[in-house]
Amino acid sequence: MATSKGKAKSSSSKEKIETVQPADSQPNPETIVTVTTETDDKPEVPIEKKLITLYQLQQIDTQIDKIRIIRGELPLEVQDLEDEIAGLNHRLENFQEEVDAFEKQVAEKQIQIKESQSMIARYKEQQNNVRNNREYDYLSKEIEFQDLEIQLAEKRIREFRHSIETRKESMAASQEVLDEKQADLDIKRAELKDIVEETEKEELGLVGKSDDNQKYIEDRLLTAYKRIRKNARNGLAVVLVERGACGGCFNKIPPQHQLEISMHKKIIVCEYCGRILVDDAIVKAANA
Numbered sequence: 001m002a003t004s005k006g007k008a009k010s011s012s013s014k015e016k017i018e019t020v021q022p023a024d025s026q027p028n029p030e031t032i033v034t035v036t037t038e039t040d041d042k043p044e045v046p047i048e049k050k051l052i053t054l055y056q057l058q059q060i061d062t063q064i065d066k067i068r069i070i071r072g073e074l075p076l077e078v079q080d081l082e083d084e085i086a087g088l089n090h091r092l093e094n095f096q097e098e099v100d101a102f103e104k105q106v107a108e109k110q111i112q113i114k115e116s117q118s119m120i121a122r123y124k125e126q127q128n129n130v131r132n133n134r135e136y137d138y139l140s141k142e143i144e145f146q147d148l149e150i151q152l153a154e155k156r157i158r159e160f161r162h163s164i165e166t167r168k169e170s171m172a173a174s175q176e177v178l179d180e181k182q183a184d185l186d187i188k189r190a191e192l193k194d195i196v197e198e199t200e201k202e203e204l205g206l207v208g209k210s211d212d213n214q215k216y217i218e219d220r221l222l223t224a225y226k227r228i229r230k231n232a233r234n235g236l237a238v239v240l241v242e243r244g245a246c247g248g249c250f251n252k253i254p255p256q257h258q259l260e261i262s263m264h265k266k267i268i269v270c271e272y273c274g275r276i277l278v279d280d281a282i283v284k285a286a287n288a
């Protein structure tokens with residue numbers, strides 16, 4: 001019937017994450033987490049236990065963050081080196097193409113010289129059989145012309161060879177840089193491999209521990225934790241109150257609110273930065 005539909009959820013289990021608010025200030029909606037939890041499938045857990053679990057979760061997540069930061073820079077360095085090496089290789093290929101083109105032109109000029117030489121030989125032979133001076137002069141002019149062609153071709157060959165020489169010098173210089181970068185890359189890659197292997201196991205263990213801890217925190221509180229962590233630059237969502245100040249943003253916490261924090265009856269977040277605040281007792285219990 002209609003009455004049996006109500007799942008009879010206890011409204012006495014309502015919890016609130018409260019922010020400590022100075023009386024004269026308007027709450028900043030960005031920093032306030034108001035989580036009202038009706039009992040989900042997870043068992044009822046005292047606030048103190050939740051705070052301890054949250055603090056432990058924070059410690060684990062901070063360790064994971066540190067590992068990821070250490071590992072984070074090395075792949076970038078490796079990537080930079082790979083890009084530089086690819087650029088140098090491309091340059092070397094371009095130089096090689098130019099060298100090949102010049103060498104082809106040298107070969108063409110050499111063929112041209114041979115052709116001119118054989119023409120000269122033919123003209124010289126024809127000169128022995130001329131019928132008049134006009135024919136002789138004509139052949140002389142042709143020989144002279146082919147001779148000039150040969151000289152021009154030889155000049156071009158010298159120019160091409162000079163170009164080949166300078167390209168090869170540039171190639172040698174690039175190759176030297178490339179070898180250095182490649183050696184550097186090999187070292188960095190090995191370093192990265194070691195670090196990945198070293199930290200992967202640790203990270204996996206921590207991620208598992210983080211997941212385990214998350215099971216003991218109800219979804220809405222966990223979502224709030226993750227959101228605060230994402231918005232906080234240092235990834236800290238749960239911080240210790242130290243010398244009367246928030247351990248995340250270092251703003252002073254009024255004595256009345258410090259007292260509330262020490263009672264472990266409510267989850268209290270910093271009015272300035274929105275981080276969840278815990279006292280020494282919670283930290284001690286979390287580290288026990």
Ligand SMILES: [Zn+2]
Binds near residue numbers: 247250273
């Ligand atoms: Zn704060």
